[in-house]
Amino acid sequence: MTRVALAASGPAPLEAGLEAAADGGNAVDAAVAAALASMSTEPGIVSLMGGAFVNVWPAGGDPVVVDGNVEMPGRGLDPSAFGRGVRQVRTDYGGGVTIGAGHGSVANSGALQALSLARERFGVLPWRRLVEPSVHFCRDGYRTGAAAALYLALVRDSLFGDDPEAHALITGADGGPVEPGETSVNPDLADILELLATQGVDLFTTGAVGQVLADDMAAHGGLVTRADLEAYEAVVRTPTMRAVGSWTVALNPPPSVGGPMLAAMLGELARHEHWTWPEVIDIQRRVLSYRLSVHDRSRDLAADGHALLLAVERHGLAGLPTSASTAHVSAVDEHGTACAVTMSAGYGAGMVVPGTGILLNNALGEPELNRLGLHAVEPGTRLASNMAPTTARSAVGAALAVGSPGADRITTALMQVLGRGLLLGDDLQHAIDAARLHVRFLDDGSPRVEHEPSPDIAAAIAASGLPAHAYPGPHMYFGGVGAAELGPRGLVAAGDARREAAVGVSP
Numbered sequence: 357m358t359r360v361a362l363a364a365s366g367p368a369p370l371e372a373g374l375e376a377a378a379d380g381g382n383a384v385d386a387a388v389a390a391a392l393a394s395m396s397t398e399p400g401i402v403s404l405m406g407g408a409f410v411n412v413w414p415a416g417g418d419p420v421v422v423d424g425n426v427e428m429p430g431r432g433l434d435p436s437a438f439g440r441g442v443r444q445v446r447t448d449y450g451g452g453v454t455i456g457a458g459h460g461s462v463a464n465s466g467a468l469q470a471l472s473l474a475r476e477r478f479g480v481l482p483w484r485r486l487v488e489p490s491v492h493f494c495r496d497g498y499r500t501g502a503a504a505a506l507y508l509a510l511v512r513d514s515l516f517g518d519d520p521e522a523h524a525l526i527t528g529a530d531g532g533p534v535e536p537g538e539t540s541v542n543p544d545l546a547d548i549l550e551l552l553a554t555q556g557v558d559l560f561t562t563g564a565v566g567q568v569l570a571d572d573m574a575a576h577g578g579l580v581t582r583a584d585l586e587a588y589e590a591v592v593r594t595p596t597m598r599a600v601g602s603w604t605v606a607l608n609p610p611p612s613v614g615g616p617m618l619a620a621m622l623g624e625l626a627r628h629e630h631w632t633w634p635e636v637i638d639i640q641r642r643v644l645s646y647r648l649s650v651h652d653r654s655r656d657l658a659a660d661g662h663a664l665l666l667a668v669e670r671h672g673l674a675g676l677p678t679s680a681s682t683a684h685v686s687a688v689d690e691h692g693t694a695c696a697v698t699m700s701a702g703y704g705a706g707m708v709v710p711g712t713g714i715l716l717n718n719a720l721g722e723p724e725l726n727r728l729g730l731h732a733v734e735p736g737t738r739l740a741s742n743m744a745p746t747t748a749r750s751a752v753g754a755a756l757a758v759g760s761p762g763a764d765r766i767t768t769a770l771m772q773v774l775g776r777g778l779l780l781g782d783d784l785q786h787a788i789d790a791a792r793l794h795v796r797f798l799d800d801g802s803p804r805v806e807h808e809p810s811p812d813i814a815a816a817i818a819a820s821g822l823p824a825h826a827y828p829g830p831h832m833y834f835g836g837v838g839a840a841e842l843g844p845r846g847l848v849a850a851g852d853a854r855r856e857a858a859v860g861v862s863p
Contacts (some may be wrong), residue, residue: 363838406701412861424470456721459578545713682761
């Protein structure tokens, strides 16, 4: 048995991860098992047909990031197939967001490939053992989390109403929205997971699930083809490394957007021995303004990401040119291996792969990830991503895994939590619980500071002269940070009450 600290997205993922640790699994095994359970038991939040990044810093080795992000599909299709198949859905989520749904909003997924590759390289348990808990939850029942219930209540009919199979999955026993804490089952997905346990991820590419998906896409104007499914490969990347206080931090590298933005924010925050709220506001405003003008409209995210990192490393923020839904798992084991997994399926396409119980992503319909327009990039291109799973080591050998859901609030939430923990010395739970702010750029391009209650934050906003929107208390809008650490107090896991926190340390 290997002792593991685990911060998961709900009770089922926590149970799955701790079971893996009890069977002798390390931090990677625990994180992968928890991630699979999250994608199987949090409909509307994440899905097996989404994207994921896995950040692993093995004990005694160098960190890597396994990129399983979604990519643009459409290999082999006639140009006339693009620009269609998407319906617009207005939601009340996040103060009002219009999203694209339907077959044309579905991107080629890679989450399972990333989890499988991470387990193959760094895990010790067999794949089957990591999938088995999810089979059990889908067959015998899992509890619906508060975050999923809140989101599904807002979009149950508008987003999922066109597909009876999908609508049934997110409907409660009384015929209304699923209530928080209500037990749900997904027997079709349980059957698919049993096949996944024995056949591996080929089931979703060249196997039966992939064939059903490709046929359904072809019949309804979707872009995902058999060629897309067969061509997808998870990519092992070298993380972006930054010194933050006495810690070395490994971040999600380009072509992701979230990692470089977080690297720029943390690097600038680390220049201040004791940072202040006015500095946080200024750093967020400048970095996110740059993102809006460059990265959100980039046709080469890798080149633009490296250019940003080089400019900020050399010149600080003066070097900047002026111009949905996610879940996270963090695990650290007693030997010092750290693993952080962030997953996303966007807001959901509103439908399932027929007969499987698997809800599909709508990454091509997420407005913040497709500023260039609908289907504007070449097939095979990795899409933009806010995901920023992070690992770190201290000068005295402590190990940390951390991350958050929350769209573009991922980077600002992690900036503040890591700024407190790594620079000010706060313990993990206090750093996560503390009030947060986020500089939001409105549709007209003007900044506004969204914030939780705090006299110090309110004073800094007043001094900045920026408009503000105050939330009445801690809110899921500001992310849901989960962290695990091996440090002076041993193994510690900390979760965020803004979302359903589920943390534990194996015996």
